[in-house]
Amino acid sequence: MAVFKRGYQRYAGPRTSNLTRFLAVPRFVWPKLLAERFVIILLVNSLFWPMLCAGFIYVSNHAELLPSLGSGGDDGIRKMLTIDGKFFAIFMNVQSTFAIILAAIAGPGLIAPDLANNALPLYFARPLSRWTYIGARMMVLFGLLSLVTLLPGLIVFGMQASLASSAWLAANWTLGQGMVLGFLLYIFMVSLIALTCSAYVKWRVVAGALVLGFFFVLAGASKIINQVFRVEWGSLLNPGYAIYTVWCALLGVETAEDAPGAWECFTVLLVMLGALLAVLLRKLRPVEVVS
Amino acid sequence: MNPVIAVDNLRVRLGKREILKGISCRLGASGVGKAIGLLGPNGAGKSTLIQTLLGFHKPSAGAAQILGFDCHRQSLEVKTRIGYMPENDSLIADMTAVAFLRLMGELSGLPAPAALEKAHETLFHVGLGEARYRKVGTYSLGMKQMAKLAQAIIHGPELVILDEPTNGLDPAARQRMLVLIKEMKEQHGMNVLLCSHLLHDVEQVCDEVVILKDGQIVHQCDLVAERQANKRFVQLHVSGDDRNFGAALREIGAEGVSEAPGTWRIVLPLEVEVNALWRLTARENLRITKLAYRRDTLEEIFLKAVGHLQPSAQPEVAHGRI
Numbered sequence: 114m115a116v117f118k119r120g121y122q123r124y125a126g127p128r129t130s131n132l133t134r135f136l137a138v139p140r141f142v143w144p145k146l147l148a149e150r151f152v153i154i155l156l157v158n159s160l161f162w163p164m165l166c167a168g169f170i171y172v173s174n175h176a177e178l179l180p181s182l183g184s185g186g187d188d189g190i191r192k193m194l195t196i197d198g199k200f201f202a203i204f205m206n207v208q209s210t211f212a213i214i215l216a217a218i219a220g221p222g223l224i225a226p227d228l229a230n231n232a233l234p235l236y237f238a239r240p241l242s243r244w245t246y247i248g249a250r251m252m253v254l255f256g257l258l259s260l261v262t263l264l265p266g267l268i269v270f271g272m273q274a275s276l277a278s279s280a281w282l283a284a285n286w287t288l289g290q291g292m293v294l295g296f297l298l299y300i301f302m303v304s305l306i307a308l309t310c311s312a313y314v315k316w317r318v319v320a321g322a323l324v325l326g327f328f329f330v331l332a333g334a335s336k337i338i339n340q341v342f343r344v345e346w347g348s349l350l351n352p353g354y355a356i357y358t359v360w361c362a363l364l365g366v367e368t369a370e371d372a373p374g375a376w377e378c379f380t381v382l383l384v385m386l387g388a389l390l391a392v393l394l395r396k397l398r399p400v401e402v403v404s
Numbered sequence: 405m406n407p408v409i410a411v412d413n414l415r416v417r418l419g420k421r422e423i424l425k426g427i428s429c430r431l432g433a434s435g436v437g438k439a440i441g442l443l444g445p446n447g448a449g450k451s452t453l454i455q456t457l458l459g460f461h462k463p464s465a466g467a468a469q470i471l472g473f474d475c476h477r478q479s480l481e482v483k484t485r486i487g488y489m490p491e492n493d494s495l496i497a498d499m500t501a502v503a504f505l506r507l508m509g510e511l512s513g514l515p516a517p518a519a520l521e522k523a524h525e526t527l528f529h530v531g532l533g534e535a536r537y538r539k540v541g542t543y544s545l546g547m548k549q550m551a552k553l554a555q556a557i558i559h560g561p562e563l564v565i566l567d568e569p570t571n572g573l574d575p576a577a578r579q580r581m582l583v584l585i586k587e588m589k590e591q592h593g594m595n596v597l598l599c600s601h602l603l604h605d606v607e608q609v610c611d612e613v614v615i616l617k618d619g620q621i622v623h624q625c626d627l628v629a630e631r632q633a634n635k636r637f638v639q640l641h642v643s644g645d646d647r648n649f650g651a652a653l654r655e656i657g658a659e660g661v662s663e664a665p666g667t668w669r670i671v672l673p674l675e676v677e678v679n680a681l682w683r684l685t686a687r688e689n690l691r692i693t694k695l696a697y698r699r700d701t702l703e704e705i706f707l708k709a710v711g712h713l714q715p716s717a718q719p720e721v722a723h724g725r726i
Binding site: 119128240 | 461483488510513515521528555557
């Protein structure tokens with residue numbers, strides 16, 4: 114029967130699980146984000162670096178190509194073409210830039226409209242807690258940022274694993290594990306920064322600028338502290354540096370000895386994430402209470 | 405029968421102020437569609453009570469239960485069974501009405517295909533069928549109110565909490581909203597908690613009324629019983645010589661008081677029909693110029709409860725009855 118001929122009836126069918134129903138939010142938001150021109154341009158651009166890396170992996174696994182490339186197959190070139198932790202650290206570093214820009218474009222539109230439209234009571238009057246609301250919004254960014262970080266990373270790693278011998282995979286599987294963990298931590302951090310900016314700043318452009326500013330301003334501040342006090346611990350304030358140090362530790366890449374270590378950086382990142390979460394939770398209330 | 409809403413010595417403190425000061429009541433009956441009116445002057449604590457029932461505020465003492473589930477400790481269970489229509493503009497403006505309702509349905513636990521079907525069905529039900537593919541942000545105020553109602557009932561809740569549903573509606577839209585609320589309880593067996601300043605609206609659709617003042621319940625009454633009880637009070641205006649009319653009334657077992665020449669206030673026993681008055685006036689050569697059932701209006705009950713009407717100026721009221 115046509116829907117307009119049918120009268121309203123109370124729904125009495127089965128219900129979905131409490132644990133999965135928050136996934137409806139990203140399902141509704143992704144199509145809208147993927148319809149935005151900037152997002153598509155960025156996604157396409159983010160593929161160039163993985164493609165270059167894929168070409169690099171192909172060449173490094175086909176030593177017979179080196180003479181034809183004019184290198185003569187000397188050891189210096191062979192060493193440069195080695196696929197190791199440093200290769201993946203550089204790969205992650207470049208891709209992370211795209212992730213920040215993508216978060217700055219997509220993130221501000223996630224919470225700010227709900228606050229502007231006073232839509233939070235509608236969400237929280239349903240079986241959805243503040244944590245699941247944040248989880249739902251974070252899933253939106255997780256899916257999007259995975260397209261430029263985790264997914265290409267896994268493809269590049271998978272390509273190397275398939276082209277190289279099984280001995281390489283047996284010796285270097287920790288690189289894949291480190292990359293996945295490193296990207297997950299990074300996505301969590303960037304998403305949380307983007308959501309917090311979205312919750313506090315109504316205007317999308319300003320909120321996007323704030324996401325970028327969070328990284329650049331803190332990076333600048335850390336440099337100033339290092340220069341003025343002639344110390345190295347100022348780098349801990351730089352989230353970009355902190356996450357890169359953690360990545361290097363996960364990938365087994367050595368970092369400067371006098372600089373803060375991976376555990377210090379990891380601790381600072383955890384504190385930063387905790388603070389962001391607290392600030393975000395404070396803002397996400399179904400009703401404003403004026404004391 | 406289990407109450408839909410059970411509040412026991414509920415105290416809610418927001419900041420330094422205690423808003424709800426130990427209220428207790430049992431409202432509605434589970435499984436029976438009833439509408440409960442929540443009334444009170446501004447600042448009485450109506451919204452705080454609603455928000456506490458929704459689990460937005462933690463009680464500082466006491467407890468509130470909906471359908472047997474504690475509103476704070478079992479808030480997910482409660483929220484699965486209720487629908488809420490907020491007072492203020494509260495929509496996702498850049499979504500079409502269908503997408504908006506579908507999202508709300510899915511978040512309430514409807515599977516995706518059912519949510520889509522119910523979104524269309526509910527939008528037609530509230531009269532937004534033709535506008536369902538328009539973005540909600542482009543709706544007029546009346547349409548937004550209907551969209552808010554639709555999102556509150558899409559998942560077929562057992563209790564629907566409506567906060568000022570007729571605010572800003574023109575008379576036709578207001579009537580349509582009231583009809584929908586009546587249908588919700590009478591045809592679909594939903595319980596409705598209606599918070600409104602418009603006493604006429606509450607009187608039209610509600611079966612029970614709770615009046616709050618300064619964070620306390622000052623009055624609670626069953627409007628259905630009220631209407632039935634007050635049906636036996638009659639105001640009669642007659643022309644002619646009515647000096648013997650009082651004695652004539654006693655003959656049929658009725659009590660009457662002449663308020664002014666030609667104006668009578670009569671209490672009819674339950675077994676005496678109004679027709680008896682027509683016969684009596686004909687016998688006494690009187691002509692009835694006006695006959696009205698006299699009943700305590702909700703406005704009078706409200707004004708007395710909040711202390712804006714002197715009891716001496718009106719008939720005695722005990723629990724809403726004269």
